[in-house]
Amino acid sequence: MKVLIVGANGMLGSQIVEELKDEFELIRASRQNSDIKVDITSPQSIKKMFETVGKIDALISAAGSTHFGSIESMTPELNAVSLNNKLAGQINLVLLGLDYINDNGSITLTSGVLMDDPVKDGASAAMANGGIKAFVKAAALDMPRGIRLNNVSPTILEESADQYGELFKGFLPVPGKRVALAYRKSLQGGQTGQTYEIY
Numbered sequence: 001m002k003v004l005i006v007g008a009n010g011m012l013g014s015q016i017v018e019e020l021k022d023e024f025e026l027i028r029a030s031r032q033n034s035d036i037k038v039d040i041t042s043p044q045s046i047k048k049m050f051e052t053v054g055k056i057d058a059l060i061s062a063a064g065s066t067h068f069g070s071i072e073s074m075t076p077e078l079n080a081v082s083l084n085n086k087l088a089g090q091i092n093l094v095l096l097g098l099d100y101i102n103d104n105g106s107i108t109l110t111s112g113v114l115m116d117d118p119v120k121d122g123a124s125a126a127m128a129n130g131g132i133k134a135f136v137k138a139a140a141l142d143m144p145r146g147i148r149l150n151n152v153s154p155t156i157l158e159e160s161a162d163q164y165g166e167l168f169k170g171f172l173p174v175p176g177k178r179v180a181l182a183y184r185k186s187l188q189g190g191q192t193g194q195t196y197e198i199y
């Protein structure tokens with residue numbers, strides 16, 4: 001089974017790779033240091049990635065940057081970072097990748113806890129996360145050829161606690177392994193239209 005993982009060398013992506021690498025043929029994609037280069041903010045770059053990779057059984061996205069900052073300091077341009085990267089970037093992976101997913105394959109996107117349990121300065125990130133959740137719930141109804149579409153919404157990973165802990169005061173970090181299992185559930189289970197909340 002051929003699985004394309006976008007954002008494979010990130011903190012979250014590397015946990016997913018670790019979980020799946022012994023059982024699946026993984027193709028790692030990101031902007032640098034991966035099997036395939038892609039920038040999800042560019043539809044052209046996404047098209048080129050799929051043309052290069054060809055048919056796959058599953059797509060997992062663990063990529064997507066967001067802007068953090070107060071509403072008072074936020075400009076349309078700063079908010080557009082979250083819109084173009086985490087939200088539209090991941091949705092464009094679905095729109096441009098659908099033809100490359102084999103029958104009965106799966107697509108799994110990533111959102112995050114901040115849409116349900118917000119923190120100060122997190123409105124732009126929460127917007128992108130909520131958009132992913134809503135898109136997945138609705139678009140799953142339209143998926144052709146038995147293709148399933150799910151979303152994983154992790155809280156902060158134990159492995160990221162040093163980096164983002166200041167932002168997530170009072171949140172209990174979860175092991176990367178537990179989050180990675182949600183991607184496995186999406187990949188190998190039968191559900192569609194789900195958001196797996198790993199909080």
Ligand SMILES: NC(=O)c1ccc[n+]([C@@H]2O[C@H](COP(=O)([O-])OP(=O)(O)OC[C@H]3O[C@@H](n4cnc5c(N)ncnc54)[C@H](OP(=O)(O)O)[C@@H]3O)[C@@H](O)[C@H]2O)c1
Pocket residue numbers: 006007008009010011012013029030031032033038039040041062063064065066085086110111112113153154155156157158160
């Ligand atoms: N870590 C956590 O605790 C946590 C918790 C909840 C949700 N999340 C969400 O999970 C996602 C990944 O987070 P992370 O902590 O793993 O981040 P990370 O360590 O910075 O990794 C991001 C990954 O995505 C790739 N990437 C970034 N921008 C890209 C672009 N424009 N096009 C293609 N690839 C791109 C990066 O590789 P290149 O730099 O080579 O492109 C890298 O592989 C984010 O959406 C984040 O909000 C993370």
